[in-house]
Amino acid sequence: MKREHSQLDPPPPPPPPPSCVAGPSGKGKMWEEEQTDGGMDELLAVLGYNVRSSDMVEVAQKIEQLEEAMGAFQADGINHLASDTVHYDPSNLCTWLESMLTEFNPTMPAGLGLDPVPAPSVFDESSFIAPAESSTITSLDFSHQRVLEEPSTSDYDLKAIPGKAMYGANNSQNSSNNYLSLSSASASSLSSSTTTRENKRLKTSEFYPPESTRPIVLADSQENGIRLVHALMACAEAVQQNNLTLAEAFVKQIRFLAVSQAGAMGKVATHFAEALARRIYGLYPQSPIDHSFSELLEMQFYETCPYLKFAHFTANQAILEAFDGKRRVHVIDFSMNQGMQWPALMQALALRPGGPPAFRLTGIGPPAADNTDQLQQVGWKLAQLAESIHVEFEYRGFVANSLADLDASMLEIKPSEVDSVAVNSVFELHKLLAQPGAIDKVLSVVKNIKPDIFTVAEQEANHNGPVFLDRFTESLHYYSTMFDSLEGSVNSPENHKAMTEAYMGNQICNVVACEGADRVERHETLAQWRTRFSSAGFIPAHIGSNAYKQASMLLALFAGGDGYKVEENNGCLTLGWYTRPLIATSAWKLAAKR
Amino acid sequence: MQQQQKEKKLKFFINDDIDILIEILKRLDGRSLCVAACVCRLWRTLARNDSLWEELCFRHVSSPPPSSVRPVVLALGGYKRLYMVCLRPVLSRLGLAELTSHRVKRTWTRDELQLSLSLFCVHYYERLGAAAAAGDTDRSLGECDASTSSLMFLCKPVNV
Secondary structure, three states: OOOOOOOOOOOOOOOOOOOOOEOOOOOOOOOOOOOOOOOEOHHHHHHOOOOEHHHHHHHHHHHHHHHHHHHOOOEOOOHHHHHHOOOOOOOOHHHHHHHHHHHHOOOOOOOOOOOOOOOOOOOOHHHHOOOOOOOOOOOEEOOOOEEOOOOOOOOOOOOOOOOHHHHOOOOOOOOOOOOOOOOHHHHHHHHHOOOHHHHHHHHHOOOOOOOOOOOOOOOOOOOHHHHHHHHHHHHHHHHHOOOHHHHHHHHHHHHHHHHHOOOHHHHHHHHHHHHHHHHHHOOOOOOOOOHHHHHHHHHHHHHHOOHHHHHHHHHHHHHHHHOOOOOEEEEEEOOOOOOOOHHHHHHHHHOOOOOOOEEEEEEEEOOOOOOOOHHHHHHHHHHHHHHHOOOOEEEEEEEOOOHHHOOHHHHOOOOOOOOEEEEEEEOOHHHHHHOOOHHHHHHHHHHHHOOOEEEEEEEOOOOOOOOHHHHHHHHHHHHHHHHHHHHOOOOOOHHHHHHHHHHHHHHHHHHHHOOHHHOOOOOOOHHHHHHHHHHHOEEEEOOOHHHHHHHHHHHHOOOOOOOEEEEEEOOEEEEEEOOEEEEEEEEEEEOOOO | OHHHHHHHHOOOOHHHOHHHHHHHHHOOOHHHHHHHOOOOHHHHHHHOOHHHHHHHHHOOOOOOOOOOHHHHHHHHOOHHHHHHHHHHHHHHHOOOOOEHHHOEOOOOOHHHHHHHHHHHHHHHHHHHHHHHHOOOOOOOHHHOOOOOHHHHHHOOOOOO
16 A cells, blocks of 8 residues: 655745645545554554654544644645645654645644544545444444444444454454444335435434543545445445345456455455355355366465464374373374374484484374375475385375275274374364264264374364354455464465465355355364364373474574564463464363273 | 706695695685685686585584485585575575675574575475476486575565
8 A cells, every 4th residue: 555745845835725626536544543562663663654653643644634724624635735745754653744734734633532523425435434323433444354343333234243252352442443343224225215425424424522631533545445445344244145146246247356456455355356256156166176287276274384383283283292201103194194293303313312203193084185195295305204214114105085984993993002192183173064974973083093292284264153144254354364464474386375265265155155065165263173172082282382482483494584473372272373373283182091 | 047947846735635725725705715726727626526515514514414314415405505595594684694894703503504505405395496497307407597586585585
């Protein structure tokens, strides 16, 4: 998001009263206030403006006044403001705004409250975000995919929608860290008629009293982003109500708006638009996506962002600790893929004090489309590695369409005196929720295996609710955060990033467009998995601080990824982007051991 | 006058005393060691000696490594490769690089080393995959491209 401003001759004499000044043409310039830890505001810093958070209130006030002033005039455009305003120091946002204000209306005292100025219908584009009566302006920041909450004083019709639970109420006084979503009420008001815009225009003409302590939240300069989210929500609402013609119209609008959005939001919106279109037209993928292609995408996902690496490293650490002192170990991997998890474990086993155990690996995977034995190839590579580092290695690959087809007897489990067993599943268990009874069968198989440890890594989101709209909203937030974190990764070549985005796009399509047995991306939250495992007879095994340290260090390696946060959650580790946890790794053992 | 010239000819020349040279090289940091490898052929041969790099990797780690480490690292490609491909980028990313220009030498602990080792192992595994895919399993893995994708996140970002 760039803003242009040019230098002019310093200091400008107050220009003639801006009777020729236009109302805001399209770009109400607003920025989002973001709470920081002190020092510079981090969001504005991204834009190149160093604003201290202590100054933010002042800045916000001035912006508000500017907005009011802009609304007061009915002329065609105030574009000249952008080009004519003197801007000495880009890091000093405050004085720049002041200079704009004084240029705009020399009689307007900066920093004080203004007489109410009705903002007429000029607020066309900005209608969705123009302030109403309340003390905060809801807005969306698309560099960080957050939507900010407006306290209840407003009658502005954006309200919270279900899904706030994912963020935990973060009602700080500034309300700057609040997450908001758009209400079904607003969505339905949008879907009701095109006169909604008129309604909004009228709303914005209402007076809002300036208050000195009012926290102002400002949106991205392109309100298209906000309209985009509105359109997405409205479309989902329409689909929920089975109003497919209306939904179709919204999809077109979404596509159109998404193109105008640079960055993560545009990409997310495009994927969701496609998914919605698929749902509307009933274009469920008839057959699952070619597995080797999806494996390729997963490899790119592995390389570009830390989520898979995090899952692997933390699970490995838990397994390593469980295997302490054992001479023969057996790992059963439900998510074999390319076997990227196991080199690190084998190396750690090779270097453990007392020497490496005999390592046996059973890999389970789906049949490959081209009939090549992928699992065997992976096993061969791992065997080569094992030989190099002198670890006694044995491998067995199992092809299964679904984990529920497995039986403990097939896996040739040796008695526990001989082998110490671990079961590992990374992003596989949620797929079982698509078939009734499958997850229970698999959990009972795991219990029959009698593992010393059962490591599970899953997405931390609830994409399996019964109501479509809820799922849509949840996944919109989740994948927006994921795409956001991807934007930060500067190291990957563009094609790798594109493949990672395609990987996530496939998941989005599945969550939104599919139903029934086709919908395999049935993510559930850690709390839900905990309940499930506890009722199946597992007790949690705490993942130790070694794993936490290693994970934190791993994340520190990702440049541009300052937002990644590892957190400990009752013995489980979660990886998130800023305050939103995205992946959770947990470890389990049997309640009653032999 | 002639005697002074004769004395000049008997001046000490480091390349005559390889043991001393090795002792000196052993104490260098990574960057200097690489620079030293560019001085002359003798220095290059010496600097490629993996034990120098092993010294470097473990220099700041408090306790000596167990004996099992060396064969594993050698099997995965050697200490020089470990340092260049994994340890150095990890340290620089974590802000622990040795800054010879400021004469500040930071230290790293076993944890950074272990993480680097894990990443190194994954990197080796990927090279195995690349070699297999190229259909040339006999080709020495040392010739494979060092920057496989799994470590791409460690590469310096390009200033666009």
